[in-house]
Amino acid sequence: MPDRQPEKQHPEQQPMRNPSARRPDILSSLDPRAKLVCAGFLGVLVWQAATPVLVCYALFVASLFAISHNINASHLPMLRSYLWFVILWAAIKLCIDAAGLTPAAQLLFPQHAAFADRIQLALPAAGVFALRLLILIGIGLLLTLSGSSRSLGLALSWFLRPVLGKRAWHMALSLSLMIHFLPLIQQTTAQVRHAIRLRNPACSKLRCWLLLPQATLRVMSQKTWTQTVAVAARGLDSPEAWKPQFPPQPFGWLACAVVLSIAAVPFWIDKI
Incomplete structure (x- = not known):
């Protein structure tokens, strides 16, 4: 007798995955x-x-x-x-x-x-x-x-559009790529350092420091090409992709104004 196949559960009957207990971040919103x-x-x-x-x-x-x-x-x-x-x-x-x-x-x-x-x-x-x-x-x-790096790029495009006009998206894309690559460079450097230690445990510290920038640059060149293809595939290399459309958040702007006012108080007191 063939083994009985397990019955597929309806999505509503499937057990729910344990969601993260992480609370929503105020800064992210x-x-x-x-x-x-x-x-x-x-x-x-x-x-x-x-x-x-x-x-x-x-x-x-x-x-x-x-x-x-x-x-x-x-x-x-x-x-x-x-x-x-x-x-x-x-x-x-x-x-x-x-x-x-x-x-x-x-x-x-x-x-x-x-x-x-x-x-x-x-x-x-x-x-x-x-x-x-x-x-x-x-x-x-x-x-x-x-x-996200894209949201910050859109915000920069919104500020620069009155000055640079249609060319503001160049600065927005540059900022987004910079924010994306800075932690990626640090992560790649750590991975390359770990790989050098695993492949050659007897490698001296001087030799490791000499190999580290060369290997990191070679890996980053590959990642740069991959990121270039990803940007082109997603259509982010055109001005239409960087037209900012932000929902109104008056309470968020008010909170930021209050924070800046409080932050400026000790500065002006010290100047007086």
Whole structure:
């Protein structure tokens, strides 16, 4: 007797898959145009603010990371690379200031001060510079991870259309590709580094660092061609694909205006 085939269940009778318990993200639901305005405005404030105000901005960005559900453990390698980027540039600024290569450093340090004393005096400025970079990178991550690259490209096209006219879609496509490729480059670099360790465990660190950019560029050239074909297949290489049509979100714009007003308060208080 042949085995009885299992009966197909009706879609309504099939067991439901366990949906993710992830709550909807507030940042993802905001208008990308409003997020671009907020990111640009906050970036200017962060670069001009004093140290106490920077601490307030750092706490604000950290709170946004806490309520955002777009940052998870898979982003740790990317965050680690950004942290090393900040440390590198803070160290460069520390060395430049200690060497007295800037006019501000020449006025700050005594003429015959020892290099160790100059390092100690330049540490606060390097720390403030690192804090600025961390906040700016955090704002950029919140902007890119809370929305798709296409939505941000459409928002940029909406802003540039009165200036560039029909050519605004070139900038929108460029921004979308940049947002798409930045995490892809970091992911590819990590994969290439892991492959080098697996294929040649005895490879020295110097040899690994020499092979890493070559292999990464070769892999990225293949991915670039694949992405070019994907853009052309989806019709994203034409101005018709970048005509923004955003639904009205007055409450989202109002919330962004309130946030920007609150963010500007400590800055103006410090200036007064």
